[in-house]
Each structure stands twice: as structure tokens, then as C-alpha cells.
Amino acid sequence: MSRAPSDRSLARELAERVKTEALRVGFHAVGILDAMPFERERRVSLERHSAQYFTGMSWLTADRLRFSSDVSNLVPGARSVVSVALAYGSPREWEGGARGRIARYAWSTDYHAEIKTRLVGVRDLLLATSTDAAAAVSVDTGRVMDRAAAVRAGYGWYGKNAMVLTAGAGxxxxxxxxxxxVRLEPDEPLLTWCGSCTRCMDMCPTGAIVAPGTIDARRCISYLTIENRDWIPRALRRGLGAWIFGCDVCQEVCPVNSHAALASGSRAVDPEPRLAEILMLSEPEYRRRFRHTAVMRAGFKGLKRNACVAAGNVGGAEELPALRTLLTDADPCLRGHAAWAMGEIGGTDAIADLNRCGAHEPDERVRDEIACALVVARSRAGRGEIKRGHP
Ligand code: B12
Structure with missing residues (x-):
């Protein structure tokens, strides 16, 4: 057991030092909680796991949820947790045209390293309190329920979109x-709530917020474009709009966020790249362009698949040459999504390409996509609609 401060005044004084240091190194908010297990969150997350809401994220197992609901699994004998929030999200400037959208959290270099680096000094402060002191840094990775910690730490509250909201940065x-x-004096949780507002639930393009605070990840654009390694369900593709990595809709429509002061972080990626560029990227270019950013999580093929869907939703003539190339890609998933996009864009060129490739397509699923795309494109042509994006 640690010989760290045991009486209340020492625990309070150390808590204050820790919080001052966290704010000094640039965190927007910091709070302290005891290390008791997150009982309610464990129960809720296991229910959601049984309801299949996390299907597709094979790493988010019931065992992992149990593990992450108890911080003493990471630090045996844990007594306290310091929870921190790093603000991000400079304003979005829409440049128009057929551009993909990247979620704000991914605009700068990977936040895991950013948070970890800032936490090292705070951790060292705790380690210096006694020779028995132990302290471990955790960011994301599913090893601790980050949101549950932030809420118990008293600087955040759960929104109906399941996001942790904070005063100032939303x-x-x-x-x-x-x-x-080490024992630190804990803070009191807030009693704030969204009230009768349901904007995030009403505006989610794919209906992923199935109850207040409950996300069916299978429908969430963030899951579909980042974690999902499979085909994007056809019924959800139009809902993706221009999102090619993550989604911010449930945050952008939140009234609390409309008053939030956005942080001015450096940008490591173009937040709205031209879709034609992404569709034509080579793998080495992709690695060069997105290394050290969260976008790597989608993978090269995942990002291209997403760009196909976005091109089908907001693209036009400019994207057709790249889509035509992808229609003969070695990967059936890319061929299938390119076919869908060409059907949505429509026009005689797209119909001719789909017909030509459909005749030689070896994969049954892609053949089905091509057949559906032809139905869409022909019915548009039958209604006299011209190809989108034509001058
Ligand atoms: C898996 C995961 C995902 C998955 C699944 C999300 C999910 N709902 O679980 C996917 C890929 C979909 C995802 C998406 C996003 N994620 Co994510 N994700 C995680 C991760 C790694 C684990 C989350 C987890 O354990 N889920 C299990 C379920 C049960 O927990 P939960 O949905 O969060 O549920 C909580 C609340 O709903 C609450 N709750 C329970 N019952 C009720 C009832 C009511 C009425 C209410 C209001 C709340 C409530 O308790 C639950 C447990 O904390 C965490 C990091 C971490 N280690 O915690 C990041 C994390 C949650 N993600 C984060 C971010 C930024 C995002 C995105 C905004 C990214 C984007 N722009 O595309 C979206 C937001 C989607 C959304 N509205 O939730 C941040 C959230 C920060 C914040 N301010 O809240 C985290 C904390 C990462 C981090 N370290 O900062 N994510």
C-alpha cells in the first residue's frame, strides 16, 4: 500500500496540485474520482453488447467491457483517477464542390500521443509522492471507460448522443x-442534463441514437466509416452524405456546442479533401498523407470505400473517371461501392461502364451491386434526369 498522503487535507492539497498542473499543460478540464468500479456503466454496456449494438467491433468483447469498468484491473490497489479533457475542433470552412468530410477529432495529429505526452508530468508528480506510488496513463483504447470517468470526475455530463459535454468546450x-x-480528494459529479432537447436523436442521418444515451454502433456513421471492415449496408449509404471518416452531426446540432469555444489546434489533414483525389490515392500516398493521424484507423481500402459512398451522394462527373478505375479494382468491396456510386451519379457514360463491367464481373455480390446500380441509373434516365455535376 502506498505511503502517499492518507489524511484528507493532504489528499486535497495533492488533488489541487495535480489539477493545477493539468490545466497548466493545456487540458480544458480536469477532475478527480474515486477508483470504485463503474457499476451502472458495466451493466448498461453489457446489455448493449447482448443487444448486438457493437457487432463488427470484435475487440469490444464482454470481457473487455468488464475489464474497462474497473480501473484496478490496470493499477492494482488503485484509489483515485485523474480524468482530463483536451479541447479540439476549430471551425469548419466549407469550400464547396465534391469534397469528403473528416470528423473534427481527426484534423490534428493523433490525439492519443497528444494527451499522453501532456499527462506524463502530472503522472510524475504522483509518482514522486512516495516510493510505493504507482500511476498509469490511459487514453482511449477501451481499457478504461473514459466517459464514465469524466462524468464521475464532475466536469462533464452525458448528452443524449452519449457524448460527454463540458462547460465551455461542449x-x-x-x-x-x-x-x-495515491489517494486524492474526489470531486462531486454534476447534476446537468439535456432536458427535453432531442436534436441529436432527431438529426442523426442514420437513426443510430436509438434511445437517450444509447448508440446502435451498427448504424453510427462513425462506426461505419472507421471501424467497419466490411461493406457499408446499402440502406444506410445515402445517410452517410459526404462523411468519409467519422461523423460530427450529433455534436454539430447540439445547442450546448453552439456556444462552445473551439480550440485552435494545428491541422495535420485537409478536413474536406476533394473526393476525386481520395478515390485516386495510391497506398504509399495514403500512408504519407495520413501518417500520425487518426485517419489511419480506417485503412487504405476503408477510406476509399467511404469516398465511393460520398461520391455517390455528393459527387458527379468529376468523380466518374476515378470510379470507373475502381470498378476494375482487385478488391470486390471497392468494385461494389464504386458501382453503387456510379448508379447514384447516373448518366449514359456510367450506364455504359456498369453494363460493360457487369458482363465480366466474377463476384456475385458485385454483380448484384451493378444490377441495382443500373436500375437506379436507368430509372433516373427514364425520368429525364441528367448526370449530376455535368457542366
Ligand atoms: C468503441 C468506441 C466508439 C464506437 C462505439 C461508440 C459507443 N457508443 O460505444 C464508435 C466507433 C461508434 C465511436 C464513435 C465515436 N466516438 Co468513440 N469511443 C469508443 C471507445 C473506444 C469505447 C466506448 C465504450 O466503451 N463503449 C461502450 C458503451 C456502452 O459506452 P457508451 O456508448 O460510451 O455509453 C456510455 C453512455 O451512453 C452512458 N450511458 C449509459 N446509459 C445511459 C443512459 C442515458 C440516458 C445517458 C444520457 C447516458 C448513458 O454510459 C455509458 C458508458 O460510459 C471510447 C474510448 C473509451 N475507452 O471509453 C471512445 C470515445 C467514447 N469516442 C469518442 C469520440 C470522440 C467518438 C466520436 C465523436 C468520433 C467521431 N467524430 O466520429 C463518435 C461519437 C459517436 C457517439 N455519439 O457516441 C470519445 C468521446 C469524447 C466525449 N466527449 O464524449 C471517446 C471517449 C474517446 C476519447 N478518449 O476521447 N466510438
């Missing part, structure tokens, strides 16, 4: 923790 914050066996 939900534009990323979360991390230090788990320690």
Missing part, C-alpha cells in the same frame, strides 16, 4: 486518465 473534448494508488 462535447468537443477528448478524454484520458491517470489511475493511481
Amino acid at each position: 462535447s468537443w473534448v477528448l478524454l484520458g486518465e491517470i489511475i493511481t494508488n
Whole structure:
């Protein structure tokens, strides 16, 4: 057991030092909680797991949810947790044209490293309190329930979109923790709530917020464009709009966020790249362009698949040459999504390409996509609609 401060005044004084240091190194908010398990969140997350809401994220197992609901699994004898929030999200400037949208949290270099680096000094402060002191930094990775910690730490509250909202920066914050066996005076949770507002639930393009605070990840654009390694269900594709990595709709429509002061972080990626560019990227170019950013999580093929869907939704003539190339790609998933996009864009060229490729397509699923795309494109042509994006 740690010989760290045991009486209340020492625990309070150390808590204050820790919080001052966290704010000094640039965190927007910091709070302290005891290390008791997150019982309610464990129960809720296991229910959602049984309801299949996390299907597709094979790493988010019931065991992992149990593990992440108890911080003493990371630091045996844990007594306190320091929860921090890093603000992000400079304003979006829409440049028009057929551009894909990247979620704000991914605009700068990968936040895991950013949070970890800032937490090192705070952790060292705790380690210096005694020779028995232990402290570990955790960011994302599903090893701790980050949101549950932020809410118990008293600086955030759950929105109906399941996001943790904070005073000042709204939900534009990323979360991390230090788990320690040193005792720190805990803060009191807030009693704030969304009231009768349901904007995030009403405006989610794919209906993924199935109850207040409950996301069916299978429908969430963030899951579909980042974690999902499979085909994007056809019924949900139009809902994706221009999103090619993540989604911010449930945050953008939140009234609390409309008053949030956005942080002015450096940008490592173009937040709205031209779709034609993404569709034509080579794998080495993709790695060069997105290394050290969260966008790597989607993978090269995943990002191209998403760009196909976005091109089908907001693209036109400019994207057709790249889509035509992808129609003969070695990967059936890319061929299938390119076919869908060409059907949505329509026009005689697209119909001719789909017909030509359909005749030689070896994969049954792609053949089905091509057949459906032809139905859409022909019915548009039958109604006299011209190809989108034609001068
Ligand atoms: C898996 C995961 C995802 C998955 C699944 C999301 C999910 N709902 O679980 C996907 C890929 C869909 C995803 C999407 C996003 N994610 Co994510 N994700 C995670 C991760 C790794 C684990 C989350 C987890 O354990 N889920 C299990 C379920 C049960 O928990 P939950 O949905 O969060 O449920 C909580 C609340 O709903 C609440 N709750 C329970 N019952 C009720 C009832 C009511 C009425 C209410 C209001 C709340 C409530 O308790 C639950 C447990 O904390 C965390 C990092 C971490 N280690 O925690 C990041 C994390 C949650 N993600 C984050 C972010 C930024 C996002 C996106 C905004 C990214 C984007 N722009 O595309 C979206 C937002 C989608 C959304 N509205 O939730 C941030 C959230 C920061 C914040 N301010 O809240 C986290 C904390 C990462 C981080 N370290 O900052 N994510």
C-alpha cells in the first residue's frame, strides 16, 4: 500500500496540485474520482453488447467491457483517477464542390500521443509522492471507460448522443486518465442534463441514437466509416452524405456546442479533401498523407470505400473517371461501392461502364451491386434526369 498522503487535507492539497498542473499543460478540464468500479456503466454496456449494438467491433468483447469498468484491473490497489479533457475542433470552412468530410477529432495529429505526452508530468508528480506510488496513463483504447470517468470526475455530463459535454468546450473534448494508488480528494459529479432537447436523436442521418444515451454502433456513421471492415449496408449509404471518416452531426446540432469555444489546434489533414483525389490515392500516398493521424484507423481500402459512398451522394462527373478505375479494382468491396456510386451519379457514360463491367464481373455480390446500380441509373434516365455535376 502506498505511503502517499492518507489524511484528507493532504489528499486535497495533492488533488489541487495535480489539477493545477493539468490545466497548466493545456487540458480544458480536469477532475478527480474515486477508483470504485463503474457499476451502472458495466451493466448498461453489457446489455448493449447482448443487444448486438457493437457487432463488427470484435475487440469490444464482454470481457473487455468488464475489464474497462474497473480501473484496478490496470493499477492494482488503485484509489483515485485523474480524468482530463483536451479541447479540439476549430471551425469548419466549407469550400464547396465534391469534397469528403473528416470528423473534427481527426484534423490534428493523433490525439492519443497528444494527451499522453501532456499527462506524463502530472503522472510524475504522483509518482514522486512516495516510493510505493504507482500511476498509469490511459487514453482511449477501451481499457478504461473514459466517459464514465469524466462524468464521475464532475466536469462533464452525458448528452443524449452519449457524448460527454463540458462547460465551455461542449462535447468537443477528448478524454484520458491517470489511475493511481495515491489517494486524492474526489470531486462531486454534476447534476446537468439535456432536458427535453432531442436534436441529436432527431438529426442523426442514420437513426443510430436509438434511445437517450444509447448508440446502435451498427448504424453510427462513425462506426461505419472507421471501424467497419466490411461493406457499408446499402440502406444506410445515402445517410452517410459526404462523411468519409467519422461523423460530427450529433455534436454539430447540439445547442450546448453552439456556444462552445473551439480550440485552435494545428491541422495535420485537409478536413474536406476533394473526393476525386481520395478515390485516386495510391497506398504509399495514403500512408504519407495520413501518417500520425487518426485517419489511419480506417485503412487504405476503408477510406476509399467511404469516398465511393460520398461520391455517390455528393459527387458527379468529376468523380466518374476515378470510379470507373475502381470498378476494375482487385478488391470486390471497392468494385461494389464504386458501382453503387456510379448508379447514384447516373448518366449514359456510367450506364455504359456498369453494363460493360457487369458482363465480366466474377463476384456475385458485385454483380448484384451493378444490377441495382443500373436500375437506379436507368430509372433516373427514364425520368429525364441528367448526370449530376455535368457542366
Ligand atoms: C468503441 C468506441 C466508439 C464506437 C462505439 C461508440 C459507443 N457508443 O460505444 C464508435 C466507433 C461508434 C465511436 C464513435 C465515436 N466516438 Co468513440 N469511443 C469508443 C471507445 C473506444 C469505447 C466506448 C465504450 O466503451 N463503449 C461502450 C458503451 C456502452 O459506452 P457508451 O456508448 O460510451 O455509453 C456510455 C453512455 O451512453 C452512458 N450511458 C449509459 N446509459 C445511459 C443512459 C442515458 C440516458 C445517458 C444520457 C447516458 C448513458 O454510459 C455509458 C458508458 O460510459 C471510447 C474510448 C473509451 N475507452 O471509453 C471512445 C470515445 C467514447 N469516442 C469518442 C469520440 C470522440 C467518438 C466520436 C465523436 C468520433 C467521431 N467524430 O466520429 C463518435 C461519437 C459517436 C457517439 N455519439 O457516441 C470519445 C468521446 C469524447 C466525449 N466527449 O464524449 C471517446 C471517449 C474517446 C476519447 N478518449 O476521447 N466510438
